Amino acid sequence: MRDILVTLIIFGCLPYIFKRPYIGALMWVLISVMNPHTQGWGFATSFPFAAIVAAVTMAALLFTKEPKNLPLTSAIWAFIAFVFWLNVTSLLSLYPDEIYTQWNKVMKIMLMTVVICMLIKTKQQVQLLILVIVVSLGYYGVKGGIFTIRTAGEEMVWGPVGTFIGGNNEIALALIMTIPLMHYLQMISRKPWARHGLTAAILLCAVAALGTHSRGALVAIAAMAMFLWLKSGQKVRLGLLLVLAVPPLLAFMPERWSQRMDTITDYEEDGSVQGRFNAWWMAYNLAKDRPLTGGGFEVITPELFYRYAPNPTDVHAAHSIYFQALGEHGFVGLALYLLLGLLTWNTGTWIIRHTRNLEEYKWASNLATMIQVSLIGFATGGAFLSLLYFDVPYYLMGAMVATRVLIEKELREKTSSVVVKKGYGSQRPLGQLNRSRSQPIAKDSG
Numbered sequence: 001m002r003d004i005l006v007t008l009i010i011f012g013c014l015p016y017i018f019k020r021p022y023i024g025a026l027m028w029v030l031i032s033v034m035n036p037h038t039q040g041w042g043f044a045t046s047f048p049f050a051a052i053v054a055a056v057t058m059a060a061l062l063f064t065k066e067p068k069n070l071p072l073t074s075a076i077w078a079f080i081a082f083v084f085w086l087n088v089t090s091l092l093s094l095y096p097d098e099i100y101t102q103w104n105k106v107m108k109i110m111l112m113t114v115v116i117c118m119l120i121k122t123k124q125q126v127q128l129l130i131l132v133i134v135v136s137l138g139y140y141g142v143k144g145g146i147f148t149i150r151t152a153g154e155e156m157v158w159g160p161v162g163t164f165i166g167g168n169n170e171i172a173l174a175l176i177m178t179i180p181l182m183h184y185l186q187m188i189s190r191k192p193w194a195r196h197g198l199t200a201a202i203l204l205c206a207v208a209a210l211g212t213h214s215r216g217a218l219v220a221i222a223a224m225a226m227f228l229w230l231k232s233g234q235k236v237r238l239g240l241l242l243v244l245a246v247p248p249l250l251a252f253m254p255e256r257w258s259q260r261m262d263t264i265t266d267y268e269e270d271g272s273v274q275g276r277f278n279a280w281w282m283a284y285n286l287a288k289d290r291p292l293t294g295g296g297f298e299v300i301t302p303e304l305f306y307r308y309a310p311n312p313t314d315v316h317a318a319h320s321i322y323f324q325a326l327g328e329h330g331f332v333g334l335a336l337y338l339l340l341g342l343l344t345w346n347t348g349t350w351i352i353r354h355t356r357n358l359e360e361y362k363w364a365s366n367l368a369t370m371i372q373v374s375l376i377g378f379a380t381g382g383a384f385l386s387l388l389y390f391d392v393p394y395y396l397m398g399a400m401v402a403t404r405v406l407i408e409k410e411l412r413e414k415t416s417s418v419v420v421k422k423g424y425g426s427q428r429p430l431g432q433l434n435r436s437r438s439q440p441i442a443k444d445s446g
Contacts, residue, residue: 003042010049017056021064022119024057026132028112032391034136038160054112061115068118071405075343075397076117082336083110089329093296094304102297106389113394120402123363127188129399130181130367133392137178138201140171145204148211153253157211164390172217173381175209176224177374177392184370188363203245210253213260220381227376231369276384279316282309283327287334294330321382328388337388341379344397347404348372355407364403371396 010027017024030036031050038045061068070076086106093099120129144157159171179202186198209217225246229238250258279300285308286295295304306312318324325334348368355361355368378393 002039003037003045006036006039006049007047010053014053014056017053018060018063021057021060021066021068022121022125022128024053024060025112025116025119026128027053028057029116029129029132029391029395030136032109032112033133033395034139035160035163038163050108054108054115057112057115057119061118067121070114070118071401073343073347073401073404075340075347075401078336078340078343079110079113079394079397082333082340083107085329085333085336086110089293089296089333092293093298094290095296095298095301099297106297109389109391109394113391113398116395117398117401120398121406123406126367126399126402126406127185127363129395130184133395134178134181134185137165137174137392138182138205140165141175141178141205141208142201144171144175144208144211145206148207151211153211153257155211156213157208164387168212169214169216169385170387170390172209172212172214173220173378173385173387174390174392175205175212176217176220176377176381179205180224180228180370180373180377184367187366187370206245206249207252210249210257213257215261216381216384218261219384220377223380224373224377228373231373275314275316276319278305278309278311278314279318280320280323283318283320283323285309287326287330290330292330292332294326294328294333297328299327317386319384319386321385321388324386324388340397341375344400345372345375347397347400351400351404351407354411361407364407367403368400371400 010031013023013027017027028050031053037047037049086103090096090099090103116129120126140159147155148157156168157171158168159165159174165171165174182198182202182205186195186202189195189198206221209221225242229242282305283299286299286304289308300315300317302312302315305315309315318327321337322334325337329337348371351368352365355365374396375393378387378390382388382390
């Protein structure tokens, strides 16, 4: 029944993509992040829904008369450079015959990220993108939270099998990233029932994240909560909320969970942690040997661990987005990835700075803030997970860029209208006019 339902929904939406191509971009996000077909048990689990939606969306993109230019901001240029370098390292890979599957998977994500950046333009479309991400991941958060409560935290929460978020650590990080986005939807919701429903979903996602028994998730939650408190304009209220909410959540978890969390401070004796250190050293030594390109995709092999790891018999995945980038794509790849993160962050800072005191753009300021909070969670939790190609951060980059381009365009139009109305014409430079306003319009620095 689930297989039929998923199939009817997806195929039923295909005709609408030709009328409004951005629907195809949103459907791609839904399928690639939520993987709804994995919730069935029949033919749908292996049916190429994502490929069909991508093909239809690309066709609609070619024929649509709507604007479809790629916003070439600094963040987008960094993204393009990063993707280009992934292809360079693939050509120079240590195992060129074994990387195609991973290369193909990653390039699909990167290509559709470009498509999303080309199609998501308006405020409504940006907010729909955030809603789709929230629904896609929130489904597992609500489900996992209920499961954790029902089992009193004794059983571990897992994500959908065969996906980026299939593991307990991976689904934990995804849920942590979702909480700030849920809070954003809560801030813009006018319906009381929607706000209360999102409050319940946020709590269930937090419970589910704890129910994964992931130590990295606990560190990421702490970092994200601290940053959210620092960015909040209601520090006392938020601080009291955290003080009232966190202890009961931690107290609810069983003794087995507490014992696992206690091992964070005893990492010298933890075999899993030491295995990660071993993998990090392998990636670093590999990058030292091949500093520009690293080893390319698929470098987790006994041969390379024998050559580069302190403990050659302890073969582990990188378990870190940073060391994964370093080992697979060298110091250049890591630098480009960090640059992409920095410029995405700066894009959010630009939005916040230029909309802080403008009530009509409060939605944009709140969105940029919550995306930054979400990225803090990813940057912290990702230090312990191999999620370099997890698609949600790239989609959030697209949402941030689309919001900045929209805000910058509207502010410039308003500035131009002020120039015309006051009869300044060409007598007063735009830069001078900007400086006279409370919200200056800066050049693209982020």
